[in-house]
Structures are given as structure tokens and as C-alpha cells.
Amino acid sequence: MLALSAMPDTVSDSPRNVFALPLPPRRDEISEPITEQLVQAMPSVYSAREDLFLEGDESSHILEVVEGVICAYRLLPDGHRHVVSFYFPGDLIGYCSPSTQTFSAQALTKVRVRRIPRHLLNQLIETRPQFARRLLKLAADELTMTREHMLCLAAKSAEARMAVFLLALARRNRETGADPTRVDLAMTRVDIGDYLGLTIETVSRTFSKLKRAGIIALPRTTTVLIRDAAALHEMAQG
Amino acid sequence: MLALSAMPDTVSDSPRNVFALPLPPRRDEISEPITEQLVQAMPSVYSAREDLFLEGDESSHILEVVEGVICAYRLLPDGHRHVVSFYFPGDLIGYCSPSTQTFSAQALTKVRVRRIPRHLLNQLIETRPQFARRLLKLAADELTMTREHMLCLAAKSAEARMAVFLLALARRNRETGADPTRVDLAMTRVDIGDYLGLTIETVSRTFSKLKRAGIIALPRTTTVLIRDAAALHEMAQG
DNA sequence: GCCATCCCGTTACAAATCGTTACACACCGT
DNA sequence: ACGGTGTGTAACGATTTGTAACGGGATGGC
Numbered sequence: 001m002l003a004l005s006a007m008p009d010t011v012s013d014s015p016r017n018v019f020a021l022p023l024p025p026r027r028d029e030i031s032e033p034i035t036e037q038l039v040q041a042m043p044s045v046y047s048a049r050e051d052l053f054l055e056g057d058e059s060s061h062i063l064e065v066v067e068g069v070i071c072a073y074r075l076l077p078d079g080h081r082h083v084v085s086f087y088f089p090g091d092l093i094g095y096c097s098p099s100t101q102t103f104s105a106q107a108l109t110k111v112r113v114r115r116i117p118r119h120l121l122n123q124l125i126e127t128r129p130q131f132a133r134r135l136l137k138l139a140a141d142e143l144t145m146t147r148e149h150m151l152c153l154a155a156k157s158a159e160a161r162m163a164v165f166l167l168a169l170a171r172r173n174r175e176t177g178a179d180p181t182r183v184d185l186a187m188t189r190v191d192i193g194d195y196l197g198l199t200i201e202t203v204s205r206t207f208s209k210l211k212r213a214g215i216i217a218l219p220r221t222t223t224v225l226i227r228d229a230a231a232l233h234e235m236a237q238g
Numbered sequence: 239m240l241a242l243s244a245m246p247d248t249v250s251d252s253p254r255n256v257f258a259l260p261l262p263p264r265r266d267e268i269s270e271p272i273t274e275q276l277v278q279a280m281p282s283v284y285s286a287r288e289d290l291f292l293e294g295d296e297s298s299h300i301l302e303v304v305e306g307v308i309c310a311y312r313l314l315p316d317g318h319r320h321v322v323s324f325y326f327p328g329d330l331i332g333y334c335s336p337s338t339q340t341f342s343a344q345a346l347t348k349v350r351v352r353r354i355p356r357h358l359l360n361q362l363i364e365t366r367p368q369f370a371r372r373l374l375k376l377a378a379d380e381l382t383m384t385r386e387h388m389l390c391l392a393a394k395s396a397e398a399r400m401a402v403f404l405l406a407l408a409r410r411n412r413e414t415g416a417d418p419t420r421v422d423l424a425m426t427r428v429d430i431g432d433y434l435g436l437t438i439e440t441v442s443r444t445f446s447k448l449k450r451a452g453i454i455a456l457p458r459t460t461t462v463l464i465r466d467a468a469a470l471h472e473m474a475q476g
Numbered sequence: 477g478c479c480a481t482c483c484c485g486t487t488a489c490a491a492a493t494c495g496t497t498a499c500a501c502a503c504c505g506t
Numbered sequence: 507a508c509g510g511t512g513t514g515t516a517a518c519g520a521t522t523t524g525t526a527a528c529g530g531g532a533t534g535g536c
Contacts, residue, residue, distance in 0.1 A: 074389065078476045082389045096378035102385070125370055132363055132370035139377035140334035146384050147340070151312065151320045153391040154435030158522070189485065197392030199523060204486055221485065221531095238316055396494070427513065437495055442514055459502090459513065482533080492523070501514075506507105 043067075043114045046107040054104045061115040063093040068111030069186035072103045073194065083195035085146075086187065088172060095121065096139045108186040153197045156238075161196040162206045163236035166216070170226055183224040281305075281352050284345040292342045299353040301331040306349030307424035310341045311432065321433035323384075324425065326410060333359065334377045346424045391435050394476075399434040400444045401474035404454070408464055421462040 043066050046052055052063065055074055063070075070087040084103045087093055093105060093113075125132045152164050166183060174180035187195075193203045207224075210216045215232055217225040226232060281304050284290055290301065293312055301308075308325040322341045325331055331343060331351075363370045390402050404421060412418035423430075427438045434441070445462075448454045453470055455463040464470060 076389075076393060076475075080393050082393050084385055084388075096374055096381060098375060098378065102382050122371070125374070126367040129364040129367065129370065132367065132374070133360070136334055136363070136370070136373055136377060137336065139374060139381065140336065143334060143377065143381050143384060144340050146381060146388060147322055150322075150384060150388045150391060151314075153388060154432075155314060155318050155320050194392075200485080201487085201524080202522065205522095208486070438513080439496080439515090440494060443494095446514070478536085480533100480535085482531105484529105484531085486527105486529075488525100488527085490523105490525080492521105494519105494521080496519075497517090499515090501512105503512080504510085506509085 043112040046111045046113070048107055048109050050107045050111075052105040052107060052111070052113065053101050055101055057101045058099065059094050059097055059101050059118065061117055062095045062121060063105075064114040064116060065089050065091045065093070066112040066114055068107060068109040070111055070113075071106045071108050071187060071191055073106060074103050081194045083191055085149075086191075086195070089176075092138065095135060096142075108191065156236075158196075158198050158202050158206055159209070160236055160238055161198065162192075162203065162210070163232045165192065165196060166224060166226065167229070167232055167236055169224075170229070181226045181229070183226065185222045185224065189221075281350040284349045284351070286345055286347050288345045288349075290343040290345060290349070290351065291339050293339055295339045296337065297332050297335055297339050297356065299355055300333045300359060301343075302352040302354060303327050303329045303331065304350040304352055306345060306347040308349055308351075309344045309346050309425060309429055311344060312341050319432045321429055323387075324433070327414075330376065333373060334380075346429065394474075396434075396436050396440050396444055397447070397473055398476060399436065400430075400441065400448070401470045403430065403434060404462060404464065405467070405470055405474055407462075408467070419464045419467070421464065423460045423462065 046068075052070065053059070065087050067089055070091075070093065072084040072087065072093070074082050074084060076082065086108075087105075094101065121135075125135065152161055156164065169183045169185075170180045173183065185192075189200045189203045189207075192198075193200045196203070198206075207216070207218060210232075211218050213231070215226075215228045215235075217227055219225065284306075290308065291297070303325050305327055308329075308331065310322040310325065310331070312320050312322060314320065324346075325343075332339065359373075363373065390399055394402065407421045407423075408418045411421065425433075427441045430436075431438045431441045436444075445454070445456060448470075449456050451469070453464075453466045453473075455465055457463065
């Protein structure tokens with residue numbers, strides 16, 4: 001269990017890829033249990049498609065994803081849904097939204113989360129300056145990733161967005177020691193579409209196109225096998 | 239001159255509009271001179287279209303905009319340019335990118351900026367926990383605004399994006415005490431297009447359409463008079 | 477076990493939006 | 507006046523979306 005005193009004095013600055021992938025960075029450094037105080041005896045459990053919280057809810061706790069995938073989303077008055085981000089095990093949610101949730105959060109799979117009271121977080125900021133710098137680093141990383149995603153939405157074609165998305169999931173696998181050529185999609189086509197600013201049909205068509213081109217295989221609708229990562233990278237550029 | 243000791247213990251949480259506008263929030267609270275140390279005797283001056291720094295540059299200082307408008311942008315390998323954000327007087331730039339700039343910054347007008355050494359910022363974080371919380375709040379606000387812009391790019395039409403953009407500029411005017419019905423554009427059509435993920439022609443067409451509809455007037459290409467804010471708001475929704 | 481139903485994904489075709497191309501005009505400084 | 511830059515307008519075309527129909531797997535009742 002990582003004690004705060006074990007944290008290094010300087011914030012590590014990982015080399016930043018200009019075309020880094022848009023999903024939020026893993027949070028292992030900070031999300032490991034910090035003190036017994038912070039950790040619930042039993043993580044909360046949610047089942048698939050259950051909402052963890054809604055936009056506008058008071059956020060007295062931040063969440064650490066222990067198991068499963070969470071979808072952060074917002075509903076627009078015209079009925080559209082926009083998916084802000086996906087959160088995976090190790091990620092922290094809501095550590096920089098002071099009083100009120102700025103988006104809703106829904107479990108895509110069975111999910112286990114630890115709930116960390118915000119006042120403890122604030123207390124740590126007060127007493128441990130290095131902790132504050134850690135949080136700032138997390139916020140900076142999330143901002144960078146969000147900007148990356150924004151660039152994707154502003155400047156890239158449907159094909160390129162899908163390629164970036166798949167490569168991001170593959171990279172996460174690689175970083176967690178899983179097979180980077182096999183991506184299991186916890187999210188539906190609707191979720192992907194709402195995340196990438198595309199319709200479900202375009203998402204589906206693009207999957208089919210990639211399959212026909214031999215770049216991916218789709219043994220099941222929820223499983224993507226990356227056959228030609230180089231072609232995907234090429235596609236992710238334009 | 240604001241001393242740190244004058245800062246309140248609690249971070250103020252302004253009520254957050256679900257459909258807040260995408261430009262970054264004003265930073266007056268924190269950007270006012272904190273100590274004599276932090277403030278250059280003479281702010282640096284840049285002329286229009288001059289780069290303040292480039293993506294990848296080492297960021298030993300953060301910048302406070304004193305006068306003028308700054309455009310944060312990134313160049314893509316395919317030649318496209320993406321405008322990340324616009325920064326106005328009172329805004330801080332680069333306070334949460336530890337070592338390396340994640341975007342380039344260009345002056346759109348004559349610009350004056352104060353350069354605040356990063357090591358002083360870090361020192362303040364170590365010694366003043368409330369300062370750290372302030373910075374976290376700034377980062378959270380910028381993240382929220384970036385997400386707002388992202389939603390705009392993902393889910394809104396060209397018309398709606400333009401409406402949101404104009405309303406954001408108008409709101410900034412209102413907050414600074416200027417006339418909210420008169421917007422002076424420091425940026426060109428290209429800048430706007432690269433910010434909203436549209437081409438210059440679409441930007442131009444949409445301006446013309448709004449003018450024909452009597453929603454705005456364009457006495458000059460750089461001056462927008464908002465005639466029907468309600469219609470703009472309506473347009474910004476869908 | 478069997479069948480009906482529902483949800484999700486896929487595909488095809490028509491429609492719309494937006495990008496591309498091309499050209500003309502306005503403004504500005506030389 | 508001239509050229510350059512920035513902008514406005516129009517015709518055309520490509521990408522993406524909307525609509526609709528079909529298929530397939532999962533669920534649930536009988």
C-alpha cells in the first residue's frame with residue numbers, strides 16, 4: 001500500500017507524444033490506497049447500465065474505478081447524448097469538479113468503485129503539497145487528453161476517429177499487460193458514436209470497411225482483432 | 239495588490255451553467271500580482287501574428303495576458319491547423335503543463351503578457367495549500383470549458399457552433415463591462431474556422447446567413463452587432 | 477425445448493450538410 | 507494605381523447523415 005511519504009519530490013513528466021491518444025491516462029500512481037482512511041472496506045458495486053451519478057448531483061466523493069468500464073456522458077436538450085469520456089480500472093473520476101458533477105456517469109459493465117470523501121482529498125492537499133502537485137498533474141493530463149480528443153472531433157474524418165479510438169484502446173491494453181491486438185469493447189455502437197460525434201450507422205459502416213480492408217477482424221461485435229496496426233496508424237493521421 | 243493571505247479559505251464554486259460557453263474563464267482572482275517577485279517590471283510585448291512560443295518548447299514560465307488576444311493552436315502533419323483556445327486579458331496560459339508546451343501560441347493583436355517563473359509557482363504550491371486549490375480550481379474550470387467546446391464540435395451544426403462562439407464573446411464582453419451586443423473580432427475567419435472545425439467558407443456563409451436573417455449586423459468584417467440574442471441562443475441549442 | 481419478441485447491429489439508398497474549387501470584391505499599405 | 511491579403515458568393519462534389527428494412531443473438535414466456 002503506497003504511503004504518501006513514498007511519493008517522489010518531483011512530478012514525473014512523461015514524454016508527451018504530440019499525437020497521443022485521447023483516452024484519459026491511467027491513474028495508478030495516485031489511485032492506490034493512500035491511507036486506510038481513504039479506502040472503503042467494501043467497494044461499491046454497480047451493474048451494467050446503472051447510473052453512478054447524474055450531472056448536477058452534489059459530488060461529496062471522488063471515485064476510483066476498481067473494476068469495469070464507466071461512461072461519462074451528458075444529455076442535450078435536443079435529445080442528443082454526448083459521451084465525454086470512458087473510465088477504466090485505475091482511473092479517478094471527479095477529483096477536480098469541486099461541488100457539482102459536470103456530467104453523468106453510467107456503468108457499461110459490472111463496475112466496482114472505491115468512494116473517496118472529498119474532504120479527505122482537500123485535507124491531503126492542505127497537508128501534503130506534493131499531493132497537490134500530483135492532482136495538478138492529473139488534471140493537466142486529463143486536459144491534454146481532452147484537447148487531443150477535441151482535435152480529433154474538429155479535424156478528423158469518421159475513419160480517422162475510429163482508428164484513433166481503436167488504437168487508444170489497444171494502447172491501454174498494452175499498458176496494462178493485455179494483448180494490444182485484441183480489443184474487447186465494453187461499449188455499444190451508440191456509445192462509440194456519441195463519443196466520436198458520429199451516428200451509429202457511420203460507426204457500423206466504418207467497422208465493416210475496416211474489416212473488408214483486412215485491417216481488423218470482428219469475430220464478435222464486441223471483439224476487435226487488430227490485424228494491421230500500421231494501416232490503422234496511417235488512417236488515424238488523416 | 240492581492241496578497242495570498244487575503245484569499246478566502248474555501249474555493250468559491252460559481253453556479254455552473256449546463257450550457258456554459260466554451261471560452262476559458264477569466265482568471266482575475268489568481269492572475270493579479272501575488273507578490274512583487276512574481277511580476278516583471280515590464281510586461282513582454284508582442285506584435286500581431288507573432289508567436290509567443292511553439293508546441294514542444296520548454297515552458298519555464300507561465301503567461302498572464304495583460305492586453306490583447308492570444309490564439310493557442312496546433313499544426314497537424316496533414317497541414318491542417320487546429321485552434322485550441324483563445325486567451326484574453328486576465329487569462330493564464332500554461333499553468334498546468336509541467337515541462338513542455340502542448341500547443342503553440344500566437345498573438346492575434348498587439349499583446350502584452352507578464353511572465354511568471356514556474357519555479358515560483360511550484361514554491362507557492364508547496365508553501366500555500368490554498369494556492370494549490372486555486373490552481374486546481376482553474377484547471378477544473380478550463381477542463382469544463384474544454385469539454386463544453388468538445389461537445390460543441392461533436393454534436394452541433396455549423397450554425398450552432400457559430401452561435402455559441404458569438405455568444406461566448408458577447409458574454410465575455412458583459413463580464414468585463416463592455417457592450418455585450420457589440421463583438422469586435424480579433425481573429426480572422428481562418429482562426430474561427432480552425433477553432434470551430436469549419437472551413438473559412440462555411441464561417442463566411444454562416445455570417446452572411448445570420449446577417450440576412452437580421453440576427454446580427456456586420457458593419458465591418460471585424461465587428462459583429464448582435465441584433466437578436468434570443469434567436470442566437472435558440473440557434474446555439476440545436 | 478420451442479417460439480415470439482426485443483434490442484442491437486448491419487446494410488442499402490436517398491437526402492443534406494459541409495468541403496472544394498473557382499472567381500470577384502474590399503481593404504490596406506506600398 | 508498596384509499587388510497582396512483577407513473575405514464574400516456561387517456551383518459542384520464528397521462525405522456524412524437519415525430513413526428504412528433486414529438479420530441475428532439474447533431474453534422471456536409458454
